[in-house]
Amino acid sequence: MIGYTLGSRRLTSMSDLDADEVDGILADGATLPALFYTDPGIAELEDDLIFRRAWQIVGVEPELRRPGDYFTTEIGGYGFTVPIVVLRDREMRLRAFVNICRHRANVVARGYGNRRTFQCDYHGWVYGLDGCLRAVPRSDEGGLPPFEELGLFPLPVDSWKGYVFVTLEEAEPLATALGELPRILEEQGFEFPFAAENVEEGFTYEREVRLDGGPSNWKTMHENNIECYHCPVLHKRSFSSMYKVDPAHYTHREFDRGIYHTTDYQDSVAEELGLKERGVRKEYQFYFLWPSMYLSGGVAELAYGGTFSRLWPDGVNAWRSETVRYRTPLDVEVNPEVAGRISEWWRLTLEEDRDAAGRVQKGLGSGLYSWGYTLAESERNMRHFYGLVWKALAPAFRT
Ligand code: FES
Ligand SMILES: [Fe+2]
Missing domain, CATH: 2.102.10.10 (Rieske [2Fe-2S] iron-sulphur domain)
Known part of the structure; x- marks a missing residue:
């Protein structure tokens, strides 16, 4: 049957969705129905239930x-x-x-x-x-x-901890919105470069802003960012050249309001960076906080300044993001030649991710794909993300 289907029913708009059926397919390990990524009615709901009220x-x-x-x-x-x-x-x-x-x-x-x-x-x-x-x-x-x-x-x-948050409507206190993130960051030995105790009086913290965007729904882009099942394939010559992406080294875990990943550099890169002598605990740390924030930690953060990113919808089929980077007194010097190679690997990684999400968006909008399925372990973060989306939107379908 051409068109979105749920069971034997054809879905043509948001009003065809049944909350219990969505509960059921998510419980089976399926993705959110494609309609969630293509329907303007869903996007409007997301504005009201997520983006206007998020810190x-x-x-x-x-x-x-x-x-x-x-x-x-x-x-x-x-x-x-x-x-x-x-x-x-x-x-x-x-x-x-x-x-x-x-x-x-x-x-x-x-x-x-x-x-x-x-x-x-x-x-x-x-x-x-x-x-x-x-x-x-x-x-x-x-x-x-x-x-x-x-x-x-x-x-x-x-x-x-020195990060500034704003919301258009305060639906809950910031501490509630952060959920378990503060505890997770402490456990991971996150450096908190902007917390009062790490801020240096005479140092100038100047923002360097990079705006970006891409041709996919905001969720399609987040979903790409929160799983690394694709890393060995899509990022063969970029992210995977830099970091260990096999399941033995790459960890990905959920917490109430988000997801985090850790891994180490490939041995040859770690050696060039002199990481052993520096006693770095976790070389790569990546944190996503629902619905829009990314923080990175570990050496990447220390070498290239404290950085955060935020990603939000820009229409149904597009997202925008702002990445803000600051030099900090915690920055470590790294060999410029290695630093250059790392930033090129990162540039390629982000380009590959953005392009893949754009291709996925076309598939989602084709009308010939209703939903897909996810692996139990390698894509557990996806399942958690679907749960966060559905938790925010479901009340609108149950009234
Ligand atoms: S003075 Fe601000 S718009 Fe006229
Ligand atoms: Fe990626």
């Missing part, structure tokens, strides 16, 4: 150490993009605002830096670091409500 990693505390330090970014989903500005106010409080001028919707801050006030560069309205409207050119003409009603919209902001 999102946006920056680090040490880049906001002085009053007026700020950075800008966006929080997005399938059907919305909200520009935001995060800053340190005069009382040294962390604050976040919707970065939209209350006059005619230009952004009020761009990039990052330090400001005493934010003056919109369209008509010149001026906002304080507390978000209050301070001055409006020609305001004596009249026509405006009182300034108190025209401040920037504040957003919930919080931090943990």
Whole structure:
């Protein structure tokens, strides 16, 4: 039968999904139905049930150490993009605002830096670091409500171990959203380069942002990133040249709100990097926190600066991501020739992943694939991810 099917039924839209049937196929070790990756109705639900209410990693505390330090970014989903500005106010409080001028919707801050006030560069309205409207050119003409009603919209902001998080709607405290991640990171000996105890007074923490995107649903891309069953095949000459990817060395585990992986460099690479002498515990650490955050640790992090990434939907068939990297005092020097080879391996790995996810997306959208099956051990992370997606969306199907 042409089209999505569930059992003997044809699925043409989200309304054809039955929650008990989805429970059943997931319990059997199947993937989520293809419709989850192609249907605009599902994407809208994801906006409401996931992306508008998730805490999102946006920056680090040490880049906001002085009053007026700020950075800008966006929080997005399938059907919305909200520009935001995060800053340190005069009382040294962390604050976040919707970065939209209350006059005619230009952004009020761009990039990052330090400001005493934010003056919109369209008509010149001026906002304080507390978000209050301070001055409006020609305001004596009249026509405006009182300034108190025209401040920037504040957003919930919080931090943990130096990582700064913002959400559009606070559905739960940040600590709840982090789940077991803090405990897992401690256990793995994660370095926490931005935690107060590791931050150096005179060191400049400057963001280096890389924006990326690709031709697949956001979940298709995450699913690629959280399994390494594909590593020996898809990344024969990239990731697998750099790291041990066989099941004896590569570990992949779940925790309540996420997934983590660890492995070691291939022996020849470890030797070139001089890792033995450095006494490094785990050479590669990779963490995914539902629904959008990635952290990496181990040598990769120390050698190339503290890094985090965030990935979100950009339409049904596309995702966007922001990777932010900082040099930190914990960085270790590595031989530039080896470092160059490692960054080329990484470049190729990410390209192979993005392209594979794009090909998968075409298959999912073909109408000739209803769902697939996953291996019990090598793809256990996938099963966990499907569970997280379904846990978020299922209530909409049970009402
Ligand atoms: S849009 Fe900001 S001053 Fe007009
Ligand atoms: Fe990959």
